[in-house]
Amino acid sequence: MPLYEYIAEDPEKGCRTCSEVFELRRPVDRAPLELCPLCKQPVRKLISSVNTPILTKPMSVSDAKSAGFTVLKRRDKGAYEKL
Numbered sequence: 001m002p003l004y005e006y007i008a009e010d011p012e013k014g015c016r017t018c019s020e021v022f023e024l025r026r027p028v029d030r031a032p033l034e035l036c037p038l039c040k041q042p043v044r045k046l047i048s049s050v051n052t053p054i055l056t057k058p059m060s061v062s063d064a065k066s067a068g069f070t071v072l073k074r075r076d077k078g079a080y081e082k083l
Helices: 061-065
Strands: 004-006 022-025 043-046 072-076 079-083
Touching: none
Parallel strands: none
Antiparallel strands: 004 022, 004 043, 072 079
């Protein structure tokens, strides 16, 4: 199930939970949450940031081989050699 983030439309009127961003797991086929589950104040769904892996350094040939990849080097036009 995906994780959705919500916040109160008016944080001053919301409870401790919805006055700040809170996360909620909900099935994809359900409609977005409209009211806070605790205080019943209107909430809105936020667009979350995407989690992407960050590579700290480029992979070397030995790193690629140890990870199970086949490393090829171009020799001539259209001809590759396995390292």
